[in-house]
Amino acid sequence: MNNWIAWFLFLPSLLMSNSKEGIEAFVQSNVFYTTELSPYLEIRLHILADRFTKKIERDSLLSIESQVTLILRKDSNMVKAERLLLNSTPQKNLHDIIHLVRWQLPAGNYILETKIEDLRDPSRELSLLDSIEIKNIPLKPHVSGLQLASVIRESKDTINLFYKNGFISEPLPYAVYKETQKLLGAYFETYHCDKLGKRFFYKFNLSKQDSSGNFIVQQEWHKARNGRNFDAYYLKHDISNLTSGTYRLTVKLLNESSKEVAESSVEFNRVNPFWDKIAKLVASKVEDHQFFDTLSEPIIDYSLRAMYPLISSLDVDILNNFFKDKKLEEKRIFLFAYWSDQADTARIAFDKFLKYIRKLDAMFYSGFGYGFETARGSIYLRYGKPDEQIAEDKDNGAFPYEIWKYNKILKTGQTNVKFLFYNPDLAGSDFRLLHSTAHGEIHNKNWELELYKNALQEVRGNNPIDANSIPDGYNRRAREYFYN
Numbered sequence: 382m383n384n385w386i387a388w389f390l391f392l393p394s395l396l397m398s399n400s401k402e403g404i405e406a407f408v409q410s411n412v413f414y415t416t417e418l419s420p421y422l423e424i425r426l427h428i429l430a431d432r433f434t435k436k437i438e439r440d441s442l443l444s445i446e447s448q449v450t451l452i453l454r455k456d457s458n459m460v461k462a463e464r465l466l467l468n469s470t471p472q473k474n475l476h477d478i479i480h481l482v483r484w485q486l487p488a489g490n491y492i493l494e495t496k497i498e499d500l501r502d503p504s505r506e507l508s509l510l511d512s513i514e515i516k517n518i519p520l521k522p523h524v525s526g527l528q529l530a531s532v533i534r535e536s537k538d539t540i541n542l543f544y545k546n547g548f549i550s551e552p553l554p555y556a557v558y559k560e561t562q563k564l565l566g567a568y569f570e571t572y573h574c575d576k577l578g579k580r581f582f583y584k585f586n587l588s589k590q591d592s593s594g595n596f597i598v599q600q601e602w603h604k605a606r607n608g609r610n611f612d613a614y615y616l617k618h619d620i621s622n623l624t625s626g627t628y629r630l631t632v633k634l635l636n637e638s639s640k641e642v643a644e645s646s647v648e649f650n651r652v653n654p655f656w657d658k659i660a661k662l663v664a665s666k667v668e669d670h671q672f673f674d675t676l677s678e679p680i681i682d683y684s685l686r687a688m689y690p691l692i693s694s695l696d697v698d699i700l701n702n703f704f705k706d707k708k709l710e711e712k713r714i715f716l717f718a719y720w721s722d723q724a725d726t727a728r729i730a731f732d733k734f735l736k737y738i739r740k741l742d743a744m745f746y747s748g749f750g751y752g753f754e755t756a757r758g759s760i761y762l763r764y765g766k767p768d769e770q771i772a773e774d775k776d777n778g779a780f781p782y783e784i785w786k787y788n789k790i791l792k793t794g795q796t797n798v799k800f801l802f803y804n805p806d807l808a809g810s811d812f813r814l815l816h817s818t819a820h821g822e823i824h825n826k827n828w829e830l831e832l833y834k835n836a837l838q839e840v841r842g843n844n845p846i847d848a849n850s851i852p853d854g855y856n857r858r859a860r861e862y863f864y865n
Contacts, residue, residue, distance in 0.1 A: 405432045405507070406495075409529075425480075426478070426480045426482075428467070443471065449464070453491050486515055492512055494508070520573065523571065523573060528568040529565075529567055546613035553649070584635055585601065659717075672728040673714075673716060688716075780804055801815045801816045832859055
């Protein structure tokens with residue numbers, strides 16, 4: 382069995398003109414059983430730090446101070462109580478407080494009262510109520526409640542409060558997996574499994590709630606386990622491509638004959654706007670989606686690598702993770718979504734792009750990656766063909782260089798934009814971007830000193846330390862080319 386509850390209490394301030402936000406916290410309770418099969422209650426707390434009064438400590442480190450009172454009642458009688466002083470670790474940025482309490486209890490129906498107070502502002506407090514049912518463990522195979530987790534990792538740190546059976550798991554506030562959370566984490570235990578034979582199985586179902594309130598199975602998978610009396614299981618499952626909505630995770634316990642003998646389930650919410658957008662595109666652009674489904678992995682990777690100069694920093698992070706985790710389907714979907722945004726017919730736009738980057742690959746080939754990944758190739762991709770190009774390899778004292786000029790950058794509206802590339806290694810056509818006047822690109826006020834490194838004994842003016850240019854000389858024309 383597992384319960385969670387989070388209430389918000391907004392208390393008006395009598396001391397300040399602006400109203401205060403209420404304390405916000407999440408309390409999760411689960412029932413498990415000891416090795417002697419006695420029930421115990423596990424209470425996990427997650428207290429949001431940004432709703433508390435900050436304490437400023439040495440070196441401007443921040444922390445919060447809270448008092449938590451837990452009272453367990455049965456038939457209005459108090460059977461258990463505990464008061465905790467919980468402080469966050471002083472750090473530059475506030476960190477939430479997470480805590481865990483375990484109580485061994487007899488079977489029965491209980492009410493858990495939780496009171497959370499801001500010790501630096503007594504007017505701010507939060508009160509919670511949670512009904513809890515504890516049952517004696519049945520003599521037949523049994524699955525505990527499923528305990529959702531935001532983080533699950535293997536560990537040998539037995540001193541850690543959240544350590545259990547070789548893992549550390551932290552609570553998932555409000556049973557919500559946000560867009561940045563890619564893994565579903567859940568912990569559960571099974572008992573009397575030795576009665577199932579030498580082997581038994583877990584059958585996992587992941588269902589999504591439809592508009593009628595029914596849960597429709599989206600994914601299903603199995604896991605085999607060796608027969609034993611007690612089994613602790615930490616589930617980690619990829620949910621990166623789940624669209625937003627309410628889901629139910631169900632674990633069914635199967636014997637050697639695959640007959641279901643017990644089950645447990647828990648609901649959670651997923652927030653994933655990126656994949657919501659993908660789902661709508663797939664439904665509205667069937668032919669385009671089918672086209673991208675036929676692309677081979679080498680073509681997908683090749684074209685995505687060419688798109689880095691074109692996408693936002695957020696999309697760069699997403700794409701980097703797809704490459705790192707070798708997620709072919711996600712890369713395919715990313716490609717489909719991007720070109721669906723660029724044109725009414727994504728497959729035609731992509732085909733033109735593929736021909737274009739192959740041309741750039743050959744045009745700027747350097748022997749170091751693809752041509753479109755070079756400095757000149759990426760600038761050409763981002764801004765198009767320059768209105769004027771100057772190539773120079775005989776400038777006195779300078780490395781070989783090129784100057785590109787754009788009358789106007791269409792994407793930004795900036796006019797009279799210039800780029801200066803140079804080849805300091807004198808290796809083939811491996812030109813690097815040294816200086817630019819474009820917004821958001823490299824700007825190097827000392828570009829002349831770098832370009833004419835072979836002539837650094839000559840500087841303009843009487844102060845060689847602060848100089849950022851060199852004097853004119855025979856056949857020395859980079860400044861003239863760049864500024865005229």
